[in-house]
Amino acid sequence: MTPTRTEVPPPRGTARDASATPVVSVRNLWKVFGPKAERVPDSEELRGLTRRELLDRTGCTAAVRAVDFDVRPGEVFVVMGLSGSGKSTLVRCLTRLVEPTAGRIEFEGEDIRRADRARLRELRRSKFSMVFQHFGLLPHRQVLDNVAFGLEIRGTGRAERTRRAREVVELVGLAGYEHAYPDQLSGGMQQRVGLARALAGDPDVLFFDEPFSALDPLIRRDMQNEVVRLHREVGKTMVFITHDLSEALRLGDRILIMRDGRTVQCGTGDDLVGAPADDYVRSFVKDVPRGDVLTLRRIMRAPTDDDALDGPELGPHVVVREATRAVLAAEKPVKVVENGELLGIVGDEEILAVVAGREGDG
Numbered sequence: 422m423t424p425t426r427t428e429v430p431p432p433r434g435t436a437r438d439a440s441a442t443p444v445v446s447v448r449n450l451w452k453v454f455g456p457k458a459e460r461v462p463d464s465e466e467l468r469g470l471t472r473r474e475l476l477d478r479t480g481c482t483a484a485v486r487a488v489d490f491d492v493r494p495g496e497v498f499v500v501m502g503l504s505g506s507g508k509s510t511l512v513r514c515l516t517r518l519v520e521p522t523a524g525r526i527e528f529e530g531e532d533i534r535r536a537d538r539a540r541l542r543e544l545r546r547s548k549f550s551m552v553f554q555h556f557g558l559l560p561h562r563q564v565l566d567n568v569a570f571g572l573e574i575r576g577t578g579r580a581e582r583t584r585r586a587r588e589v590v591e592l593v594g595l596a597g598y599e600h601a602y603p604d605q606l607s608g609g610m611q612q613r614v615g616l617a618r619a620l621a622g623d624p625d626v627l628f629f630d631e632p633f634s635a636l637d638p639l640i641r642r643d644m645q646n647e648v649v650r651l652h653r654e655v656g657k658t659m660v661f662i663t664h665d666l667s668e669a670l671r672l673g674d675r676i677l678i679m680r681d682g683r684t685v686q687c688g689t690g691d692d693l694v695g696a697p698a699d700d701y702v703r704s705f706v707k708d709v710p711r712g713d714v715l716t717l718r719r720i721m722r723a724p725t726d727d728d729a730l731d732g733p734e735l736g737p738h739v740v741v742r743e744a745t746r747a748v749l750a751a752e753k754p755v756k757v758v759e760n761g762e763l764l765g766i767v768g769d770e771e772i773l774a775v776v777a778g779r780e781g782d783g
């Protein structure tokens with residue numbers, strides 16, 4: 422897949438508190454499908470094979486290989502990769518919809534791999550929610566009852582679950598459709614019901630498995646904006662799978678890029694575009710409009726004795742596109758300042774280098 426050139430809004434990757442206890446923490450996670458799968462992560466020799474070699478030698482497919490990452494509280498964490506790269510398997514391991522072969526997964530400090538069935542059921546009912554590509558709505562239930570379904574399973578009384586369902590139906594913009602049936606709604610509206618259902622139980626983490634892939638591009642854009650808005654309003658931690666780079670950049674505070682089961686790079690849009698880890702990532706991001714993603718932190722330089730230091734100030738996470746007017750209009754270089762500390766300066770040269778696609782040269 423070649424990513425198409427799309428207009429990308431400013432990345433959402435303002436630094437969340439990296440020192441906060443992660444909501445989800447994953448270390449050396451493996452998922453191997455096939456006979457005697459456990460021997461693969463245990464064997465140095467097998468670990469070193471490519472996926473193809475491993476399949477030929479052992480009949481096993483290593484869907485997820487030695488993956489590490491943390492999801493920080495309140496962030497939108499995107500897992501991105503082409504078809505077959507292992508993203509669905511990875512995210513399903515987090516809630517143990519797929520049993521991991523090896524590695525450690527903690528949820529709010531709890532070792533998920535040790536959770537028994539009762540505990541897993543409890544976590545899935547009260548802490549995790551999933552939004553799937555194919556909505557998963559119950560056709561014979563009206564919107565309100567679909568949204569309230571999880572609460573019903575949890576044993577919430579009728580009055581309370583109806584109150585809560587109405588609240589989230591309104592939150593996702595479906596007020597007036599409470600009594601419609603799924604087949605009376607468009608795809609985008611059905612996915613709003615899916616979102617409302619996921620939010621109804623007030624989970625700690627929402628997992629999205631390519632939720633908008635089946636929607637046409639305009640509706641898809643609408644739904645992405647909806648997720649951004651909801652995230653701003655409810656501030657939930659979200660783990661979002663996609664194979665679409667512009668979707669990843671639009672939604673993700675940080676993005677983990679997978680290839681053949683492994684992590685290629687994990688970082689903000691600014692990291693991926695400004696410092697791609699390898700040629701694979703470089704080719705992935707080559708058509709992204711750089712000014713929409715790169716931040717002042719990426720393009721700033723150290724001041725010299727000749728630079729005036731009484732220009733206007735901007736924060737390091739401001740994207741170039743948003744800063745362009747201010748920088749070009751200022752008589753003096755813009756100071757990049759965080760918590761009162763001068764990090765660097767940005768002048769016309771640095772901005773124009775981004776516009777010309779040659780920042781970082783020389």
Ligand SMILES: Nc1ncnc2c1ncn2[C@@H]1O[C@H](COP(=O)(O)OP(=O)(O)OP(=O)(O)O)[C@@H](O)[C@H]1O
Binds near residue numbers: 482483504506511
């Ligand atoms: N149940 C299974 N048994 C055997 N192999 C599997 C199974 N599930 C997934 N795989 C293999 O694991 C690899 C990763 O699949 P996965 O579905 O996680 O990738 P993906 O990136 O989510 O792809 P897609 O976007 O197409 O869903 C693929 O090679 C797939 O064929």
